[in-house]
Amino acid sequence: MKKFTASLKYLILYGVAFFISFPFLWMVFTAFKSLTESITFPPRLFPQVWHWENFVQAWMAAPFFRYFMNSLMVSLIVSVGVVITSLLAAFAFVFLKFNFKKILFNLFISTMMIPFEAIMIQNFMLIKKFGWYNSYWALIVPWLASAFAIFLFRQSFMQIPKDYIEAAELDGCFPLELLWTVVIPLSKSAIATVFLFSFLGSWNSLLWPILVTDNPDLRVIQFGLALFLEEQGTQYPLLMAASTLTILPVTLLYFFVQRQFIEGMTGSGLK
């Protein structure tokens, strides 16, 4: 009976895992299909003939290496930047004493409620005024601070036992020393989560890069993917081939930080 229950449990888990990963599998297998086969009815998961050349065609359809490197660089800088600025801001909100702390924090958090579309044009005009149009600055700087990341770090910092902080203060730790030696080592999961979220956000962004650049050398990976959406229809196999190639780094990144990511999500009280 025990064996049966365990088998059933695994069966259900495998079923759920397959269900969740189905879109991913669909993407990978569609990448190998012909255009006609990609829309066949009833749909088939596996291709009849494996079109490996789709990957070559997709890669050659645009300067994907350039786009890939641009996205990678922008996403890495943005993610590191967000982690640094948010760590400092959250540290101040939790461990430092200053006037209007609560009001300021609420003000920060309230910015999360303003949709990007509402401030997009104003931000664009600002970028133009700064002379950053068509530069990496425009792709990076506006995203170096994140209210959500500050909130997430704050929640995480508040769970650090006060004894640790008091002990460090008794030992004569300066605030930044406290952050470096006590808070950061205890917040690795939250840092990994913020890093991953920021990386994903930056990697997936399309509208902002389109707005602030028109130099082909500054285009990002999502721009390359959009090229497969033709006015008359979508080249699904090529789009899926390009998507498969482009999600590789994000997937690899996730495999490396998945433990910290899950801990960070559960530790900060987010679901």
Place this chain on the structure above:
Amino acid sequence: MCMIILCWGCQSRINKDENHILFWHTQTRENARALEEIVAGFNQKQKDFEIVAQYIGRYDQLYQKIIGAIRAGDPPDLAVAYESMVLEFMQAGVVAPLDPYYDELDLKEQGNYFDPFIATNRYPAYQNQLLSFPFTKSVLMLYYNADLLKKNGWDHPPRSWNEFYEICAAIKKNDRIIPYALSVDASKIVAMIYSWGGEVWNPDQQRTCFSEAAGQSVFQFIQKLYEEKLVYQIRPKSYDDQNALATGQAAFMIRSSTSRPFLQQLVGKNFELGMTILPKNSEIDKNTVLFGANICIFKSSDIRQRRAWKFIQYFTSSPVTALWATKTGYLPVKKGAIDEPVFKDFIKQDNINLEALNALPFAKAEPTIRGWQEIRSIIENNETAVITGQMDYKSAVKLIDIESDKIIQKQIN
């Protein structure tokens, strides 16, 4: 540090000066390659200045970028735009009227353009000025699975909506599929109303006329198709109708004539794909709508505007517009293109390539009035309501006119 150096190193290399005319467009893949070839040909032909063509994304992204650029006081020289977009840009007063340039052309040259293409770029809301010029034009066509029709005893496509209904009913009965895959789109409703001999806009009374006889008949017809399960609505903004037709899950769909090359790729040799003008229910001279985007010039210095116009003239010259049509499936904008060898070869390859051009004399533009984009949404919402059985056709057409009137009044005030 390396990153910062890299950042500085990759500042814009495109200077916006009088020698570089910036052109924002939405073309991708083969169409983009054709456009690049044309632009390269133009840049080689004359050395005074250079056209810099840039793909900016889909129409909504292009629109947002242009709005941002307008507010920042730095729009491009040329951009692709639908009539509704041009009307929006005009509210900021940034679109250069093209009449002074167009009027410089001799009458023979003016007459060489297909009339409907020029007519659709004149804007009654702005004293009928020519504010844009035809770029990627097409007409709305009926696509069908010719083999399936033949199997059901029809050796020709439907010529009237009654025939369309009869064929749908036969296919439903014999092949057990819902024959008409419909993507809800205001243009299709407008086309159907034209094909019923009606109008959608009364310029004298400044109001829409969906609740008049033709509008009522169209919505009643759609309701009948829905009730008899002869039509189904596809996911909005998707290409599911193309997929359904290509895989034999539907017998009909209505889309722009430019869909044909891509659709033919999907169909392959599985069956004979047909494309024809929309059916009509009375002896009328217009039974489809003009589709497609235009190109507009933004106000700048006289020399820049002239240079932008020079490119438009080149792009719409008979040999170039013929080449563009053969490579993309869009319609040539000049009559002279038909006599170009490249276009003659194109027709020789497959006679179906001529169908869209043959439909052009029967095509009419949608109204170019302020607020039309919002009215389109109202039409689509009410069409969805009818096709999903949430509303009867009489209420739908009445509601369209009432809601449209509010929008028009808002625009007038």
